[in-house]
Amino acid sequence: MAAVPYESPKLIATAIVNEGSFAELLDQRLKRIEQMKAAINALAARKSEGLTTLKHAYRVAVLNFSGEGLLNEARGIVGIALSNVMHGLPTEEKINKAKSAIDTWINNLERSL
Secondary structure, three states, X not given: OOOOHHHOOOOOOOOOOOHHHHHHHHHHHHHHHHHHHHHHHHHHHHHHHHHHHHHHHHHHHHHOOOOOXXXXXXXXXXXXXXXXXXXXXXXXXXXXXXXXXXXXXXXXXXXXX
């Protein structure tokens, strides 16, 4: 009795596996994963240091009241901009706004001297 067409395979695949190459491939991948992990740890450490600096700058902006309206306004804008950078994803737009706000505050402070 002949087999029905779907009962016998029409294509045959053969895999040639070299045991050494598979082990080497796994070793290479493990090394790359370890490198990625080290890079992430380094970024996390820098982020932590950066956040500490930002928190200090935020306190300076929020707690140092300026007597004049323009200085107070600039100080308030810096506080809001730094808060936006510290909370959530620090996007390039948020960082640029914070830089601009700080520059404006510095300029206003220098003009008031």
